[in-house]
Amino acid sequence: MAAAAVGVSGTMVPKIVQAASKGLKPSVIWLHFQECTGCTESLLRSHHPEIEDLILDLVSLDYHETLFAAAGHQAEAALESAMKANAGKYVLVIEGAIPTKDGGIYCKIGNKTALELAKKCSENAAAIIALGSCASWGGVPSADPNPTGATGAPMVLTDKKVVTLPGCPANPYIFLGTVLQFVTFGTLPALDDKGRPLFAYARTIHEDCPRRPHFDAGRFAQQFGDEGHRQGYCLYKLGCKGPATKASCSTMRFGDVDAWPIGVGHPCFGCTEKAVGFRIPLHETVPIDRPTPPDTYPAVGAKQGKVSPVATGIAGAVAGALLGAGWAASGKLGEKSDEKRKED
Amino acid sequence: MTTHALEHREVGGPLMTPAYRWLLLVVLLGALTLAWRFVNGIGSVAALNNGYPWGVWIAIDVVVGTALGCGGYAVALLVYILNKGRYHPLVRPAILTSMLGYGLAVIAVACDLGRFWDLWKVPIFFWRWSHSPQLEVAICVMLYNFVLVAELAPAFLEKWAKSSNSGLASFSQRTLKVLESGAVWILALGMLLPTMHQSSLGTMMLLPGPRMHPLWFTPWLPFLFLVNCLMLGYAIVVIESVFSARAFRVHHDDDMVAAIGRVAMGVSLFWVAFRIGDAAIAGKLPLAFSGRGWFFVAEIVVQLAGALMLATDAMRRSPMWQVRSALLLIAGGALFRVNTYLIAFQPGAQWSYFPAIPELLITFGIIALEVALYIAAVKRFPILSGVTETSSRSHA
Amino acid sequence: MKVSRRSVLKVLAAAAVSTAASAVPAIARERKVAPAKAIGMLYDSTRCIGCKACVAACSEANHLEPDRSGIADGLHLAPVDLNGRTKNIIKFCQDGEQQSFVKSQCMHCIDPGCASACMLHSLHKNERTGVVEYDPQWCVGCRYCQMACPFNVPKFEFHKALPKIVKCELCRHRVQDAAVAGADGFTRYPRGQGPACCEVCPRSAVIYGSREELLAEAHRRIAESPNKYYQGRVYGEKELGGTQVLYLSHMPFAKLGLPEFGDKPSPDVAYTVQEGIYRGFIAPLALYGALAAMVMKNKKSAESGDGAKGGRS
Known part of the structure; x- marks a missing residue:
C-alpha cells in the first residue's frame, strides 16, 4: 500500500524489498519537538508494511525517542554517533513544532533547544521530512496566541529542502511512501510549493469526497443529528473544510480501519492547511474557490432581468406630471394669448 | 407700437430662483448617481441586462435627445435651403437647444459606454473603421458638436467682443471674423451631418434584424428617422419659442410660430402617411393590432392627434394649441424612437427590462442640466431675439 | 406669411436625397463564405448526457470568475444563462415527452452581426480560422454587438467598473501550434490547445474540427439513422448564411433556443x-x-x- 501511495506499480515491489534488503538500509534520525506523538502512534498502527518491517528490515532507525530502548546520555550519544557515521546519508524526520520565542527555550532535549537540534541534525542530512502539521507549519502549538512562537521546520531550516507531510496526524502511508521512494530510488517525490508530495496533496478533500454527490445535488446536513445528517448528506454547512483542504483523506484512509472524520459524520477540520486548521473555527464554512456545476440545469428560457415596481411607479408619475404640467401650462398660455390678442 | 430693428439680446434677471434651485438639486442627484456608476459599474445603477443591453440612456437620452436637438437643423433647412429668412430669429435659440440636446446625448453616451476611456480611439484610428452604422453616427455626432459650437459661438463672442478686457475683446472680434468667412461651409455641414447621422440612427436598428418586430424592421427606417427628427425639431422650436417668450417676456411672433407649427404638422402627416403606406405595402399592417403592434398604433394616433390640433388657422395661432400640438407631436415622435430602440427589440420572452431608479435619476439629472443651462444661457447671453419686457410692455 | 405645401415637400425632398438610395439596393450584398480552414464545433444533443464537464472546463480554461448566481446558497458554478462570467452553458429543455440538453456558446457565424456592429473591429472574424474574436483594446463598451447578435451571445460585464465583452472565442488563447489532421479524422490541435469543452466532453457530444469535416460528419450521422434527427437537418449549415458551430438534435431546434431565422445573414x-x-x-x-x-x-x-x-x- 505504501508503494501504491507513491505510485509505483506492483512489479516494483520486489525491487523495493531487494534494495532494502541489500543492507543499504538508510539511517533514520527522528526528532520529537512540541507535539503529541500522534504521528508516531499513527505510524505504529499501520500494517502495509508493518512498522516492525519498516524499522527492522527497511531502515535503520538510529534515533527515536519514543521507540528507543536507550535513555538519557546513552540516547544522546547514539544520536551523535549516528550523525557522524552516516553524515550526508541519513534521513532526518522531524515530528513536532519548533518554538522560536526567547531563543527557543520552550522545548529542550538533552539541554539543547529544539532550534539548535533541528539546525544541527539537518546539516548533514540527505533528506529532511517534516511529519505532521506541527513540523510542517506549526500545527496546534502555533495556534493563537502561540505563546512559544512555535513554527514548522521549513520556516526554521530555510536553506534546506524540507518535505512536509502535514496532517493531524499525518497519514502514515504518505510517510512510508515517501521514505520507500527515497530508500529505493534515492529520490524524493514531486512536491508542491509548500513542500508537500503531489501524489497525496494535489487535490482537495472535496474533489474526491464520497459525499460529493450530495453537495452537487444541494443536499446538506443543516445541523448535527438532523435528518440530512442521518442520511449521510454533505457536511459543508456544518463547517466542513474539505473544499479548502488539500489532502488524500478521501481516497487514502487512516490506519487501515477506513475511518476518517467525514466518514463518521464530522466535517473536515482542514488539519493539513496552515490557513485553515486551528485557525478557522470548527463550524465556520469556507468559501469555495472554483465551484463546479450543480446537478441541476437552467431552462432554455429561464426568466431574466427584473422590473422594479417602484421604479415603474416613479417613471409613470414623472412622465404623467410632465405631460400634465405641459398641458396645464399650455392652458394658461391660451388665456394670455387671448388677452394679448385683444391688446393687439 | 414702434417698429425697431430686431436684435439678439440677453434676457437678464435673477438666475437663482427657487425653481432653479430645485432644478440644480435634480442635477446634483444625477451627478452623484453618475459618480456611483463610474466607481461601481453600470450594473450597480441600471437595470440594463444582457438581454436588453440598451435602455433609457440610449433610447431616450441619445436617440430622442438628439432628435429634440434637431431644432437647429430643421430651422436651418427652412432658412438657408428654402430661403425663408423670416425664421432667422429662431435659428440661434434653436441652435442652443440643439447644442444642449446633443450635449445631453454626449453625457448619456459617456455614462452608457462601458469602456468610455477608449472612445477617443474611434475618431483617431480611422484605418480600423468598419462599416457599422453606429460608427457613422459616432463620427457625425462628434463632428456635429463642433459645428454647433461654431454656430453658437457668435452669441458668446458678440458679448465678449464688447468686453472691457481688451485681450478677450480682440480675440472675440478676430474669431467672429473667421467664423463669418467660413459660415457657408459650417452651415452646410450643420445640415449635412444631422441628415447623415439621424438617418443612420434608423439604419442602426436594422442590424438586430431577426430580433426586431416586423413593424419596425423596414429598409425605410433611416428615412423615417430623418423625417421624424425634422418633425421633432420643428415641434421643439414651437414649444421653445412660445415658452421662452412667456417666461422671459421677449417678443413673440404668433404668426411665425403658427407657420412653423404648420410645417411640423405637414411633416408629421407626411411621416404618418409614409409609415402606414410602407407597412401596408409590406403587408405588415395586421400585426399592428396585437401585442407590441399596439405601440405602432400609438405612435401614429398620438402624432395624428397632435397634427389635427393645428387643423384650423385659429388653432394654429393660439399658443395654447400650438404647445399642446407640439407636445403631442413630440410625444408621438419620441415614442417612435423609443419603440424602435426598446419595444420593437425582442431579445426573447424570458428577458425583461424597465429602468431602475438610479438609472432614471441620471436621465432626469441630464435633462435638468440641459434646462438649467438653457435658462442660464438665455438670461446671460444674447440668444433670444426681440425686445425686452419693459420696452415690449411699454410699447404694447 | 405662409409656408406653402410645396416648400414643405421641398424640405422632405432635400432630406430624402441621401436616404433615397436605400430604396434601390443597387448592388445586392455579397454572400460571405467560411474560410477554407474554418474551425467549428458540432454538438449532438442525442449524445449529450448533461454532465456539464464542458461548463466547468470552459470556466477554468478561460479564467472566468465563477458565476454562482443560479442557486441561492452560492456554492456552485451555476449560471442561468451565458453572461459576463459564462461563455458556455448546458441548459435543459422539456417539451411534453421529449427532453434534451442543449449547449450554448458563440455560433461563430460566417457573417456575424456582432462584428458588423463593431465600430473598430474589436469583434472580428479571424481570416484563417473564422473564429469571431474579441480584442478589448478596440472596444468602447457600446454593447451594439449585443443588440446585433441574433443568438444573444456576446455578454457584458455589467458588474464591473472596467468591463469587457465576454464571449466564446473557441479557446483561441490556448492555441500555440497549427492544427493538423487528427487520428480521428478531424482537424486537431495538440491536446490542451483545442476548445476546452470539446476536449473534456466524455461522450464526444461536442467535437471540433474544420467546418467541412463536421458538416460531413453531421450528414453521415443523419444518413446512418435517418429518423433520429429533427427534420434530418443540420442547424447552422444554412441558418443566417451559415454558422461554424453546427447542431444536431432530436428535438425541434426552436425549443432549444435556436430560432428558425431563415437563410439570410442578419x-x-x-x-x-x-x-x-x-x-x-x-x-x-x-x-x-x-x-x-x-x-x-x-x-x-x-x-x-x-x-x-x-x-x-
Missing part, C-alpha cells in the same frame, strides 16, 4: 441600406456640395432682408 438589410447610401462616400459629398451652394445663394437674404422685416409689424 446584417444583410442594414448593410444593403448603409452601403447603398455611403458607397464611395459620393452621396454625402454631393449633398454637402448642394447644401453649401444653396446656403451661399440664400444666406444674405435669409439673414438680413426677409428676417428683419418678419420681426414685427
Whole structure:
C-alpha cells in the first residue's frame, strides 16, 4: 500500500524489498519537538508494511525517542554517533513544532533547544521530512496566541529542502511512501510549493469526497443529528473544510480501519492547511474557490432581468406630471394669448 | 407700437430662483448617481441586462435627445435651403437647444459606454473603421458638436467682443471674423451631418434584424428617422419659442410660430402617411393590432392627434394649441424612437427590462442640466431675439 | 406669411436625397463564405448526457470568475444563462415527452452581426480560422454587438467598473501550434490547445474540427439513422448564411433556443441600406456640395432682408 501511495506499480515491489534488503538500509534520525506523538502512534498502527518491517528490515532507525530502548546520555550519544557515521546519508524526520520565542527555550532535549537540534541534525542530512502539521507549519502549538512562537521546520531550516507531510496526524502511508521512494530510488517525490508530495496533496478533500454527490445535488446536513445528517448528506454547512483542504483523506484512509472524520459524520477540520486548521473555527464554512456545476440545469428560457415596481411607479408619475404640467401650462398660455390678442 | 430693428439680446434677471434651485438639486442627484456608476459599474445603477443591453440612456437620452436637438437643423433647412429668412430669429435659440440636446446625448453616451476611456480611439484610428452604422453616427455626432459650437459661438463672442478686457475683446472680434468667412461651409455641414447621422440612427436598428418586430424592421427606417427628427425639431422650436417668450417676456411672433407649427404638422402627416403606406405595402399592417403592434398604433394616433390640433388657422395661432400640438407631436415622435430602440427589440420572452431608479435619476439629472443651462444661457447671453419686457410692455 | 405645401415637400425632398438610395439596393450584398480552414464545433444533443464537464472546463480554461448566481446558497458554478462570467452553458429543455440538453456558446457565424456592429473591429472574424474574436483594446463598451447578435451571445460585464465583452472565442488563447489532421479524422490541435469543452466532453457530444469535416460528419450521422434527427437537418449549415458551430438534435431546434431565422445573414438589410447610401462616400459629398451652394445663394437674404422685416409689424 505504501508503494501504491507513491505510485509505483506492483512489479516494483520486489525491487523495493531487494534494495532494502541489500543492507543499504538508510539511517533514520527522528526528532520529537512540541507535539503529541500522534504521528508516531499513527505510524505504529499501520500494517502495509508493518512498522516492525519498516524499522527492522527497511531502515535503520538510529534515533527515536519514543521507540528507543536507550535513555538519557546513552540516547544522546547514539544520536551523535549516528550523525557522524552516516553524515550526508541519513534521513532526518522531524515530528513536532519548533518554538522560536526567547531563543527557543520552550522545548529542550538533552539541554539543547529544539532550534539548535533541528539546525544541527539537518546539516548533514540527505533528506529532511517534516511529519505532521506541527513540523510542517506549526500545527496546534502555533495556534493563537502561540505563546512559544512555535513554527514548522521549513520556516526554521530555510536553506534546506524540507518535505512536509502535514496532517493531524499525518497519514502514515504518505510517510512510508515517501521514505520507500527515497530508500529505493534515492529520490524524493514531486512536491508542491509548500513542500508537500503531489501524489497525496494535489487535490482537495472535496474533489474526491464520497459525499460529493450530495453537495452537487444541494443536499446538506443543516445541523448535527438532523435528518440530512442521518442520511449521510454533505457536511459543508456544518463547517466542513474539505473544499479548502488539500489532502488524500478521501481516497487514502487512516490506519487501515477506513475511518476518517467525514466518514463518521464530522466535517473536515482542514488539519493539513496552515490557513485553515486551528485557525478557522470548527463550524465556520469556507468559501469555495472554483465551484463546479450543480446537478441541476437552467431552462432554455429561464426568466431574466427584473422590473422594479417602484421604479415603474416613479417613471409613470414623472412622465404623467410632465405631460400634465405641459398641458396645464399650455392652458394658461391660451388665456394670455387671448388677452394679448385683444391688446393687439 | 414702434417698429425697431430686431436684435439678439440677453434676457437678464435673477438666475437663482427657487425653481432653479430645485432644478440644480435634480442635477446634483444625477451627478452623484453618475459618480456611483463610474466607481461601481453600470450594473450597480441600471437595470440594463444582457438581454436588453440598451435602455433609457440610449433610447431616450441619445436617440430622442438628439432628435429634440434637431431644432437647429430643421430651422436651418427652412432658412438657408428654402430661403425663408423670416425664421432667422429662431435659428440661434434653436441652435442652443440643439447644442444642449446633443450635449445631453454626449453625457448619456459617456455614462452608457462601458469602456468610455477608449472612445477617443474611434475618431483617431480611422484605418480600423468598419462599416457599422453606429460608427457613422459616432463620427457625425462628434463632428456635429463642433459645428454647433461654431454656430453658437457668435452669441458668446458678440458679448465678449464688447468686453472691457481688451485681450478677450480682440480675440472675440478676430474669431467672429473667421467664423463669418467660413459660415457657408459650417452651415452646410450643420445640415449635412444631422441628415447623415439621424438617418443612420434608423439604419442602426436594422442590424438586430431577426430580433426586431416586423413593424419596425423596414429598409425605410433611416428615412423615417430623418423625417421624424425634422418633425421633432420643428415641434421643439414651437414649444421653445412660445415658452421662452412667456417666461422671459421677449417678443413673440404668433404668426411665425403658427407657420412653423404648420410645417411640423405637414411633416408629421407626411411621416404618418409614409409609415402606414410602407407597412401596408409590406403587408405588415395586421400585426399592428396585437401585442407590441399596439405601440405602432400609438405612435401614429398620438402624432395624428397632435397634427389635427393645428387643423384650423385659429388653432394654429393660439399658443395654447400650438404647445399642446407640439407636445403631442413630440410625444408621438419620441415614442417612435423609443419603440424602435426598446419595444420593437425582442431579445426573447424570458428577458425583461424597465429602468431602475438610479438609472432614471441620471436621465432626469441630464435633462435638468440641459434646462438649467438653457435658462442660464438665455438670461446671460444674447440668444433670444426681440425686445425686452419693459420696452415690449411699454410699447404694447 | 405662409409656408406653402410645396416648400414643405421641398424640405422632405432635400432630406430624402441621401436616404433615397436605400430604396434601390443597387448592388445586392455579397454572400460571405467560411474560410477554407474554418474551425467549428458540432454538438449532438442525442449524445449529450448533461454532465456539464464542458461548463466547468470552459470556466477554468478561460479564467472566468465563477458565476454562482443560479442557486441561492452560492456554492456552485451555476449560471442561468451565458453572461459576463459564462461563455458556455448546458441548459435543459422539456417539451411534453421529449427532453434534451442543449449547449450554448458563440455560433461563430460566417457573417456575424456582432462584428458588423463593431465600430473598430474589436469583434472580428479571424481570416484563417473564422473564429469571431474579441480584442478589448478596440472596444468602447457600446454593447451594439449585443443588440446585433441574433443568438444573444456576446455578454457584458455589467458588474464591473472596467468591463469587457465576454464571449466564446473557441479557446483561441490556448492555441500555440497549427492544427493538423487528427487520428480521428478531424482537424486537431495538440491536446490542451483545442476548445476546452470539446476536449473534456466524455461522450464526444461536442467535437471540433474544420467546418467541412463536421458538416460531413453531421450528414453521415443523419444518413446512418435517418429518423433520429429533427427534420434530418443540420442547424447552422444554412441558418443566417451559415454558422461554424453546427447542431444536431432530436428535438425541434426552436425549443432549444435556436430560432428558425431563415437563410439570410442578419446584417444583410442594414448593410444593403448603409452601403447603398455611403458607397464611395459620393452621396454625402454631393449633398454637402448642394447644401453649401444653396446656403451661399440664400444666406444674405435669409439673414438680413426677409428676417428683419418678419420681426414685427
